[in-house]
Amino acid sequence: MRRITVVAIGAGDRMNAYTEYARLYPEELEIAAVVEPNPLRREQYASTFGIPVAQAFASWEECLQRPRMADAVFLCTPDPLHYRPALAALEKGYHILLEKPIAQSWEQCSEIASRAAACGRIVGVCHVLRYHPYYRKIKAVLESGVLGEVISVSHRIEIGIERMTHSFVRGLWRKERESNPILLSKACHDLDLIVWLTGRKCRSAESCGSLKWFRACNAPAGSTHRCVDGCAVEQECPYSAVELYYRKKRWLRHFDLEGGEDPDAVIRKELQEGPYGRCVYRCDNDVADNQVAVMQLEGNITVDFSLNGFTREGGRRTRIVCSRGELSGDEKRLAVTAFRKEPEVYDFSDTYGECNFHGGADLHLVADFLKAVRAGSAAHFPARIEEVLESHRIAFEIEKKRKMHDVI
Ligand SMILES: NC(=O)c1ccc[n+]([C@@H]2O[C@H](COP(=O)([O-])OP(=O)(O)OC[C@H]3O[C@@H](n4cnc5c(N)ncnc54)[C@H](O)[C@@H]3O)[C@@H](O)[C@H]2O)c1
Structure with missing residues (x-):
């Protein structure tokens, strides 16, 4: 090799x-x-x-x-x-x-x-979820025909308040010009899943949503510019940077802690001076914190999709109803029910979350990409750019619709 x-x-x-x-x-x-x-x-x-x-x-x-x-x-x-x-x-x-x-x-x-x-x-795009065992199972079930024809897809992504504030309020993906609309930066995986699982392109879409909560007008009385500036509500605020980074020591991936300095000192400095110490109501963020969309795919498949940043835990939930059965799952558990049969339940809790390289998906994607490069052909590489352009097209179109409604 x-x-x-x-x-x-x-x-x-x-x-x-x-x-x-x-x-x-x-x-x-x-x-x-x-x-x-x-x-x-x-x-x-x-x-x-x-x-x-x-x-x-x-x-x-x-x-x-x-x-x-x-x-x-x-x-x-x-x-x-x-x-x-x-x-x-x-x-x-x-x-x-x-x-x-x-x-x-x-x-x-x-x-x-x-x-x-x-x-x-070859340009391969890192839609790692196409390689995740849970989504591969969904794809295999749909392709097997056991549930009949897909009628409708209901998919939601719950970002979770920690990731929401770390990435989309204080962090690298908070501003559209410096990254992308949240629909692209977070949910292009989800739109890609919808296209890949159904094998259908999108014919029409509508969307609404906004940056509803993380804005200055919602800052509680007594709150300050930074969580360490003597904020009166820090102890009870669900979005406190002190709680997240200093006490819980979570989401430290952009702090460069391995420089030989005392990690607590690095975190304290960040909270005093860096972007991650800012009050969530006083950042320079502009990406939406909630959005919904409805779509019609080829073959009259309907889709309802939603994204929001206000759940305690992050995760994805999918329900697909078909002419002869239905499936539903939350990435930990998948229930497949052919009508007139007992549900079959599959457990994916071992591969849940982003630890373990997205359940091994990151490494499978790399292996497949290397295979394609060796062969000099992307014909068997599912996440080649030609294949994933559709989800990006949908995202840009939906975002246009959201902005239209937001302005109105
Ligand atoms: N596939 C997924 O599931 C997934 C998950 C998270 C992020 N992403 C995407 O991956 C990309 C990287 O995200 P990340 O979480 O690794 O961010 P990161 O900040 O950890 O890594 C990006 C790196 O690029 C470096 N960089 C900045 N300017 C550069 C330049 N001019 N030349 C070379 N390097 C430069 C930064 O210093 C940083 O080390 C983003 O586009 C992000 O949206 C994908």
């Missing part, structure tokens, strides 16, 4: 998850170079994978100016840094494993897809 070499661009959370594959299977994947502007992360990553200093870059421009140095790039930069590096990498002849969302507009997404086709390169 030929070993595939890769340039790792953006050595953050997701890159570390995907390139764990190189640590587990070094005979299949070698990391030839890294691009990461954060010196701490760059050095740590280079040392983990034995990357020489000359192959560790601070900017993608510098790296992609050089002659091609690997078979592929893994592109795991923040959302606004997908489009230009992707085009530059294709220009140099790299295949790409590209984090979702593909880019920040439908035009950019289509351009990457058409350039990839023109250069004969």
Whole structure:
């Protein structure tokens, strides 16, 4: 089996998850170079994978100016840094494993897809849930025909208040211009699942939703700019940064704690000075905190979809009703009921959550991408860009509808 070499661009959370594959299977994947502007992360990553200093870059421009140095790039930069590096990498002849969302507009997404086709390169998009055992089971049940024809899909994503405030109020995905609408940055997986599971494109859609809660007008009396500024309601506030990061020590993934400093001191500094210490009612966020959509797919399949940030736990719930039965599940448990038969229940609690690399899905996706690169063909790679463009098209269209209603 030929070993595939890769340039790792953006050595953050997701890159570390995907390139764990190189640590587990070094005979299949070698990391030839890294691009990461954060010196701490760059050095740590280079040392983990034995990357020489000359192959560790601070900017993608510098790296992609050089002659091609690997078979592929893994592109795991923040959302606004997908489009230009992707085009530059294709220009140099790299295949790409590209984090979702593909880019920040439908035009950019289509351009990457058409350039990839023109250069004969593979672009795989990290829709990892297509590889998750729970969703694969749903897909297999629907394809088996045991439930008949799909009539209607009901799907909801509950983000959970911790992830909502960490990512979409205080953090990296809080502003549309610096990332994407929440529908893209969080729910493009969900729209992709709907398209993939039904095998149908979308014919029409409506949507409404807004940034209802995390705004200054809802700040409680006595609250302050930062949770550590003597906020009078910190002890009872469900969104307290002190509670989340300092007392519970959760969601510290963007704090760079491994720099040799006392972790508590790093967290205290962040709460005093950094974006994660801000009061949730006084951030510069603009992405919605709740949204619903209804869609009609080809074949008159109806879909109702909802997203919100106000549940204690995060998770996804799906119910699909068909002409001869129904299925419903919450990612931990899947019940499949053919009418006139007893329900069959499958337990997926072992693979639940993002720990364990999305139930192993991250690593399966990488394995499949490497196979496609080795074969020089994405024909058998389910998350190739041509396949996943539809979910991005839907997301951009739905978002237009939401904005129309929000303005009205
Ligand atoms: N597939 C999924 O399930 C999933 C989950 C979370 C995030 N994402 C997406 O993955 C991407 C990365 O997210 P993350 O959670 O790993 O974020 P992250 O912040 O942990 O990692 C991004 C890295 O890119 C680096 N970076 C910034 N500017 C750069 C530049 N000019 N060149 C190279 N690197 C640069 C940052 O310093 C950081 O280390 C985003 O597009 C995000 O929306 C996908």
